[in-house]
Amino acid sequence: MAPDDESISGEEAIIALLRPLAGPEALGFSDDCAALTPRPGMDIVLKTDPVAEGIHFLSSDTPEDIAWKALAVNVSDLAAKGARPIGYLMALSFPQAPRRDWLQRFALGLQVAQTRFGCALLGGDTDRRPGPITISITVLGEVPAGTMVQRAKAKARDLLFVSGSIGDAGLGLRLCRTPELAATWQLAPDHVETLVQRYRRPQPRLALAAALRAHASAAMDLSDGLVKDLGRMLRASGVAGSLDLARVPLSKPASEVVKRDPALLPKLVTAGDDYEILAAVPPDRGAAFAAQALADGVVVTRVGQVESARVDTPLCIRDAIGNDVHVQSDGWDHF
Amino acid sequence: MAPDDESISGEEAIIALLRPLAGPEALGFSDDCAALTPRPGMDIVLKTDPVAEGIHFLSSDTPEDIAWKALAVNVSDLAAKGARPIGYLMALSFPQAPRRDWLQRFALGLQVAQTRFGCALLGGDTDRRPGPITISITVLGEVPAGTMVQRAKAKARDLLFVSGSIGDAGLGLRLCRTPELAATWQLAPDHVETLVQRYRRPQPRLALAAALRAHASAAMDLSDGLVKDLGRMLRASGVAGSLDLARVPLSKPASEVVKRDPALLPKLVTAGDDYEILAAVPPDRGAAFAAQALADGVVVTRVGQVESARVDTPLCIRDAIGNDVHVQSDGWDHF
Numbered sequence: 001m002a003p004d005d006e007s008i009s010g011e012e013a014i015i016a017l018l019r020p021l022a023g024p025e026a027l028g029f030s031d032d033c034a035a036l037t038p039r040p041g042m043d044i045v046l047k048t049d050p051v052a053e054g055i056h057f058l059s060s061d062t063p064e065d066i067a068w069k070a071l072a073v074n075v076s077d078l079a080a081k082g083a084r085p086i087g088y089l090m091a092l093s094f095p096q097a098p099r100r101d102w103l104q105r106f107a108l109g110l111q112v113a114q115t116r117f118g119c120a121l122l123g124g125d126t127d128r129r130p131g132p133i134t135i136s137i138t139v140l141g142e143v144p145a146g147t148m149v150q151r152a153k154a155k156a157r158d159l160l161f162v163s164g165s166i167g168d169a170g171l172g173l174r175l176c177r178t179p180e181l182a183a184t185w186q187l188a189p190d191h192v193e194t195l196v197q198r199y200r201r202p203q204p205r206l207a208l209a210a211a212l213r214a215h216a217s218a219a220m221d222l223s224d225g226l227v228k229d230l231g232r233m234l235r236a237s238g239v240a241g242s243l244d245l246a247r248v249p250l251s252k253p254a255s256e257v258v259k260r261d262p263a264l265l266p267k268l269v270t271a272g273d274d275y276e277i278l279a280a281v282p283p284d285r286g287a288a289f290a291a292q293a294l295a296d297g298v299v300v301t302r303v304g305q306v307e308s309a310r311v312d313t314p315l316c317i318r319d320a321i322g323n324d325v326h327v328q329s330d331g332w333d334h335f
Numbered sequence: 336m337a338p339d340d341e342s343i344s345g346e347e348a349i350i351a352l353l354r355p356l357a358g359p360e361a362l363g364f365s366d367d368c369a370a371l372t373p374r375p376g377m378d379i380v381l382k383t384d385p386v387a388e389g390i391h392f393l394s395s396d397t398p399e400d401i402a403w404k405a406l407a408v409n410v411s412d413l414a415a416k417g418a419r420p421i422g423y424l425m426a427l428s429f430p431q432a433p434r435r436d437w438l439q440r441f442a443l444g445l446q447v448a449q450t451r452f453g454c455a456l457l458g459g460d461t462d463r464r465p466g467p468i469t470i471s472i473t474v475l476g477e478v479p480a481g482t483m484v485q486r487a488k489a490k491a492r493d494l495l496f497v498s499g500s501i502g503d504a505g506l507g508l509r510l511c512r513t514p515e516l517a518a519t520w521q522l523a524p525d526h527v528e529t530l531v532q533r534y535r536r537p538q539p540r541l542a543l544a545a546a547l548r549a550h551a552s553a554a555m556d557l558s559d560g561l562v563k564d565l566g567r568m569l570r571a572s573g574v575a576g577s578l579d580l581a582r583v584p585l586s587k588p589a590s591e592v593v594k595r596d597p598a599l600l601p602k603l604v605t606a607g608d609d610y611e612i613l614a615a616v617p618p619d620r621g622a623a624f625a626a627q628a629l630a631d632g633v634v635v636t637r638v639g640q641v642e643s644a645r646v647d648t649p650l651c652i653r654d655a656i657g658n659d660v661h662v663q664s665d666g667w668d669h670f
Contacts, residue, residue: 025381027485027487030485030486030487030571031416031485031486031487031555031571032382032412032415032486032555032556033380033381033382033412033413033415033416033418033483034380034381034382035378035379035380035381035416035478035483036378036379036380036381037378037379037480037481038373038377038378038379040375042373043370043371043372043373044370044371044372044373044379045368045369045370045371046360046368046369046370046371046424046457046458046475047367047368047369047424047458048424048425048426048458048459048460048471048473049426049460050426050428050460050462050471052428052462052464054464054465055462055463055464077367077368078368080367080368081366081368081370083368089381089382089383089473090383091383091384091385091471093385093387093469095466122381123381123382123383124383125383125384125385127385127387127390128390129387129389129390129466129467129469130389130465130466130467131430131464131465131466131467131469132464132465132466134428134464134466134469136383136385136426136471138383138424138473140381143370145372146372148368148370150362150365150366151365151366151367152362152365152366220366220367221367236365236366
């Protein structure tokens with residue numbers, strides 16, 4: 001048997017390691033295409049979101065974490081649309097042949113992630129090319145026909161909710177890059193770990209899908225920062241809105257950090273990688289939405305409200321006493 | 336207005352240029368997901384096949400050619416499965432922001448290609464990262480439920496057919512890289528052009544889809560070379576087979592080249608990028624398959640036959656007088 005630390009030789013060897021991930025639609029990878037029989041009365045929800053080393057994950061991340069994140073960031077979009085994951089296609093590219101043990105751990109990490117999310121690998125492709133390791137996943141989900149929760153349907157007077165807590169992953173990324181910040185921020189080791197895990201292991205809010213379908217006018221997942229993504233939702237919907245900074249839910253570790261350095265609060269709402277859900281909910285549905293979310297295991301917090309359309313400034317950010325706040329960068333842009 | 340030769344600034348500017356390509360399922364890119372309502376009684380056929388500069392296309396290729404090829408290589412798989420294209424998702428990555436005129440021409444090339452193939456853009460993603468320009472397309476097609484033509488279903492005694500002609504793209508790639516070969520091979524300018532176009536503008540054999548569904552036991556498209564891909568079909572099907580080199584259909588320009596240099600013939604059957612279709616057809620269906628293909632505008636040629644299973648040597652290649660031929664490399668492998 002080949003030693004684990006040797007490079008994999010040949011596409012077939014790579015495919016063999018990934019074969020256990022295949023759903024029945026993939027025909028055991030004996031074919032170059034997959035065939036999916038949609039369930040009657042269901043729409044297919046589609047999304048592609050590649051991740052690359054050095055941009056979406058770090059070279060020091062474990063193969064298990066990389067696999068998790070590559071799938072989770074795509075499944076997170078499905079959750080925001082009220083969809084249930086079905087399966088995914090995955091194109092892998094490596095600058096040189098991966099080591100067998102790396103690929104084995106990557107495959108096992110994917111197995112854990114797809115089992116958790118309830119989907120399977122439908123097909124894929126592997127290439128060698130220069131540049132960072134890249135994992136390009138296209139995910140498919142299903143919703144009852146016509147019920148996909150859209151981004152562009154926020155209405156005036158809708159309440160704006162976010163799930164979980166905001167900014168943890170941004171702090172986690174800073175801690176990965178500059179470990180000394182743990183001391184600067186006087187963080188306990190378990191709090192450091194929590195923040196780093198929030199960066200490395202985003203948790204798609206699939207449990208929120210039913211509440212979103214039942215109550216939300218609009219929803220999207222937060223990947224590029226709350227301020228930027230909320231701005232996108234408002235613009236796409238042709239409405240304006242306000243965000244109350246004081247209402248933005250922070251985790252215990254993030255609260256500690258902000259207590260030490262209040263200037264970080266605006267950075268938390270512009271940091272990417274939250275993978276929480278932003279939802280616009282009609283005012284008379286707000287309580288029911290929050291109650292159903294909680295019953296399904298997800299805390300949602302009201303952070304703002306949709307107002308009537310103002311084309312010039314779609315998003316107004318307010319501090320605790322209602323003053324307008326100017327936020328410098330509104331989030332991540334690849335260009 | 337911005338000058339055409341400036342770099343594009345911001346993801347939104349890139350998305351704006353691609354918006355005319357969006358199908359209704361993409362909701363005008365106002366959302367981060369697409370919703371597709373499958374037609375009742377149809378299966379969805381799925382495939383992902385990214386292309387990268389320097390590997391699948393050349394830096395000197397025009398943006399229109401690159402766009403065509405990126406979509407065509409994916410649609411080619413659908414054709415082989417007997418499927419009709421519906422739509423595609425596309426993740427673009429650039430090492431630096433693309434120039435506006437490059438992206439405009441790329442978008443226009445895609446528009447031409449998707450109109451020809453009968454599909455539309457459903458969604459996508461853009462990233463900046465080091466490495467070559469990469470276009471990662473995931474394509475969706477449809478077939479009547481249960482009728483996808485599989486790769487692993489070739490049966491003993493099936494006749495092996497290929498569409499069109501083999502090896503043109505391989506010669507075209509050589510001519511792109513080493514233009515002096517045109518003189519060596521004494522090729523007329525129009526023949527050079529034909530071979531280069533076969534590399535740059537693969538023509539998915541969508542017209543063959545109906546004949547494949549009606550008659551073929553198995554089919555696949557040829558991307559990594561006839562010998563390698565036929566070997567894959569035979570292995571996946573658990574059968575053996577033979578390829579008659581003398582029967583392999585060559586275009587007029589390729590025949591000229593082989594006349595000058597007969598040693599090139601084995602290289603033509605191992606060259607990639609044909610994007611022709613390989614089909615296994617039961618012997619009593621062979622004539623009907625060829626006739627329907629021709630009626631639909633595609634010439635198919637019998638190049639071999641499936642034999643009973645021989646695990647040791649699944650593929651036997653024979654020359655014009657029936658002697659076994661040993662072919663050195665059996666095609667393209669990325670690792």
